[in-house]
Structure formats: C-alpha cells, structure tokens
Amino acid sequence: MTLEARSALTGYVPHGHVPDRRPLDLREVPARHKVYPGVPRIGLPWESTVGDSPLSVLGAFLRNLCGLTRMVWMPGVDLQGNRISGTVKAHLGRPAPSGGGLHPMEAYLAVGGPAMEPALLHYDPAHHALEQLRRGDHREALTGLLHAPPPTPPALVLVLTSRFWRNAVKYREFGYRLQTQEAGVLAAQAVAVADRLGVPTEVHLNFADRRVNALLGLTPSAEAAMVVITLHGAASGGPAAGSGPGYDGLVQQAVPEPLFDVPPIRDRLPATAALHEASLTTGPGTSPGPPRHPHPLGEPITLPRLPVRSADGIDLRRSPPDGFLPDGIGDAPLAGVLEAAAAGLPGAACATAMYCLALRVDGIPAGAYRYDPVEHALRDIRSAPRDLAPVLSHTPVGEAAAVLLPVGDPVGGLVPFGARWYRLLQADVGIALQRGALAAAAVGLAARIHSGEAPELTAGLGLDGTQAVLSALLIGVPRAASTWDHPIAAHGARAQGRSEPGRAQGAAHGRRSGGPWGHTPNA
The missing domain is CATH 3.40.109.10 (NADH Oxidase)
Structure with a gap:
C-alpha cells in the first residue's frame, strides 16, 4: 500500500457519507443508454424457455440482468421530488435497482463457440440487441487477467462497467459510492438469473483493471470495469475448440466510438477520480482473506x-x-x-x-x-x-x-x-x-x-x-x-x-x- 492510496481513500470517504443536494442541471444529463452506431447488430429473442437455443438463453440472461422489463406509469414530480397534481409520466423499468433510477452500469460480452461468432459485444438494452465492437475470441484474453481464473474455459465472459457521470450528474462525488454498491447489486442479480437458467456462474472482483479497460476500448476516466462474470454451459453454446488470439493482438484493433458518451471526471469529481485511479491495477493482484469480524456477543x-x-x-x-x-x-x-x-x-x-x-x-x-x-x-x-x-x-x-x-x-x-x-x-x-x-x-x-x-x-x-x-x-x-x-x-x-x-x-x-x-x- 502506498501513501497515495491511503490519501485517496481517506480523502474520498467523507464524500461518500451523504448525497450532494445541489440542484440538477438538465443540460449536464448524459444519454440514458450507450449506443455504438453503425456496427453490426444481433437482435436477441424476447422470450426464453428451458431447452431453448443458446441465443435465447443469453437474451433471457441479459434482459433479466440489465434490460428493460416493464413500463411504469407514475405521478409527475418536480426537480425536488414533489408530486405535480394531475400529471403522469412513464418510464422503462429495469430488473435491478439503481440509485435514482439512473443505471450507470453497462454490459460487455466476450462470446464464441458453435452458436455465436467469436467477438466482443456490447449490450444495448433499449433495443435488446448486441453490438459487435471487435471480432475475435476475447474470452481467453479476459480470463487471463483475472486473479482467480475459472478452472475450465467459460462459455461467455461478461464485464460490467460503470459510466461515472451517468449518476454523478445528480449525486456528484457520492455517486461513486452508489456505483460501487450497484456493481454488487448486479453481481448478485447475475448469479440469481443464471441460477434460474441453470447456467453455472462465477463472480470476479479482482482483475487487471487497466488491461481490461484497454481491451474494451474504454476511457478509464469516464467509464471503467467493475465486475467480471464468467458463465459456463448454454449461455453461448460452449467454448470454441482451440485457443483464441492473444491480448496484444486484440487490443491493437480499434473499438468504434460510442454515441453521446459521458465526459471524463478528473475535473468534475476530483475525489472520485483520485480514489478510482488509485484502485486500478496492471496485474491480477492478490486476494488475502478479508478482515475477520469478532464473534457476535449477546443473548x-x-x-x-x-x-x-x-x-x-x-x-x-x-x-x-x-x-x-x-x-x-x-x-x-x-x-x-x-x-x-x-x-x-x-x-x-x-x-x-x-x-x-x-x-x-x-x-x-x-x-x-x-x-x-x-x-x-x-x-x-x-x-x-x-x-x-x-x-x-x-x-x-x-x-x-x-x-x-x-x-x-x-x-x-x-x-x-x-x-x-x-x-x-x-x-x-x-x-x-x-x-x-x-x-x-x-x-x-x-x-x-x-x-x-x-x-x-x-x-x-x-x-x-x-x-x-x-x-x-x-x-x-x-x-x-x-x-x-x-x-x-x-x-x-x-x-x-x-x-x-x-x-x-x-x-x-x-x-x-x-x-x-x-x-x-x-x-
């Protein structure tokens, strides 16, 4: 541990106590959904049952993780949250909760095998579709960056990222606390959905951040990987035969630019930027056992x-x-x-x-x-x-x-x-x-x-x-x-x-x- 790491953590902690209550400037609000225009797209089935194709299972998994699952009608409110009599607004509900309903997390997938062409994909929840960002099998490159790689090659690797400004536009520095908690919320949701679909799943929170971010083509000061989830079995038809291209060969291929991306946070959220930067690693790192809590006392x-x-x-x-x-x-x-x-x-x-x-x-x-x-x-x-x-x-x-x-x-x-x-x-x-x-x-x-x-x-x-x-x-x-x-x-x-x-x-x-x-x- 370095003095810089301690300073970054202790410097942020006071900002994570309570939300910043300043008025919301609607001109600063970014687009709700991230989209990559002009790339090949794969439409996903809206429904799935046991025994369906791998693509249907994958569609059901993503939709119940971070897709759009329902329409919600509710009374209109002003910027302070007070109800406006006689008004009704509608929005699209998602399956897992998010601070302020802002949903800053994005899903990227590395797929391959008999059912799907090997590629790096981004999930577009607004259209329930996959956007192809780069060809080639990225699964081996991603699992090689995990502290504890799965013992067998996964059928699919899912990376959940956070777009910092997506909810920080409302909560400022406090937004990072909500985003790090939301990473856990979606990890738990992913395991529950995979359990219902009968797909074995593993959650990974320790990985080589900088290399994962580079492989996804992210701007780390605006969006960064928070969770890696490996899935086995029917999610994408099983592993492909043979090994995929190496990390160095893949990362040299450009990723398309997204439409209406969020801005970097170095100047906007200095405490968040310092803490997240200090948390990044170039290697998988180590994971000693967590601190032990004393045995509870009392009757x-x-x-x-x-x-x-x-x-x-x-x-x-x-x-x-x-x-x-x-x-x-x-x-x-x-x-x-x-x-x-x-x-x-x-x-x-x-x-x-x-x-x-x-x-x-x-x-x-x-x-x-x-x-x-x-x-x-x-x-x-x-x-x-x-x-x-x-x-x-x-x-x-x-x-x-x-x-x-x-x-x-x-x-x-x-x-x-x-x-x-x-x-x-x-x-x-x-x-x-x-x-x-x-x-x-x-x-x-x-x-x-x-x-x-x-x-x-x-x-x-x-x-x-x-x-x-x-x-x-x-x-x-x-x-x-x-x-x-x-x-x-x-x-x-x-x-x-x-x-x-x-x-x-x-x-x-x-x-x-x-x-x-x-x-x-x-x-």
Missing part, C-alpha cells in the same frame, strides 16, 4: 429455518414507492431474508457484518440485533449505548417491519487491499442488499434500499472506530401504490408488482395484516 434468539432461493424473487422484486404499511411480519420470512443476505457470493470480500432492527416482527422483541450466520440467530445488542428515535422517526425507515444494516469499515482493508478496498467493501454491501431484496420478494414481502449513511444508526448500534452502517434494506408490507406497471413481454414477468400468489405466500409465512395490500401494483 441469542434462535431463528426458524426458511431456505429462500433468490432466483424466485426476480420477477416479484419492486421498490415500494409509497413506503410501507405499519404492519408486522413473521420471524420465519425475516430469518430467510437474513440468511440469504448474509451469505454473500464466492469471489466477493464477504467483509460486512449484518445488523438488524426488528421493529414489528412476531416472536422478536423490538430492538437492535446483530445476525450470527454460524448459529443462525440474532444477538441482542440492546445493552449498547444508542438512541435510534431520530432514525425511526424518518419515513419510510420507521414504517418498515425490519431494517437490515450491512456494517463495515471503509478504511479497515487498506492493508493488504490498498485503495481497492473501498470498491470491494461496497460491492459486498450491494450483494447483501440485492440478495436480501430478492429473498424478501420470494417470501411475499417488499424491500427498498435506503442509500446513504445515517450517523444516528452508526452511533445507535454502538459501533467502534471507523466501523459504520453502509446502507439499509427496509423490509415490510407495501402501502397501496400510486403507480402502475406492466411487463414489456410476457415471459418471466407479472402484470402487477404483487400478485395474488405473492399475497398468499406472505400470509402463509406469518405476515399479520393491519390493512390491505392495496389494489394497485408497485413500481
């Missing part, structure tokens, strides 16, 4: 077992726009959500501890707890000095039945990870948030990510040193929403955010109702 409350498959929540997950009803939930669904959220993913840092505010949960006294994944129990930390009243008075936090709180140390991994630690930790947070949100949907509950640090929460949990609450996942029964959404295609979607089966499932797992679910769907 345990043993939780019931309710295994939940994250993939079962993909079609049902919605963020309730109007908050939650003040209803309670059962301890079994909360237990299933906690177990899924805390499990993490292989290849991630797994360096966050999971805390929980149980506010209205059957069988669990209201209070603050730490989840013990070994014993599958909640450890009472009520003896810690705290005053959570200022936090619980805020809507919608105080309305939720339970709140999951990933906790970590933003500077605790400087040794041995250097400035990259921030990316690894925040990706870990995003993984926990999305796995928890999918699990909540699978058991018939709603979940909403509440980004940004709350100093009252960190103080209320009695955390020591630089440990902090890094985000929050609110869980509960959604209030009747004022929005309406409808799937763009029939496959894998529901016309409403909460279907009748979802309501029945929520009741079966112990939800006690103080009011109706509401008859309009959730956004």
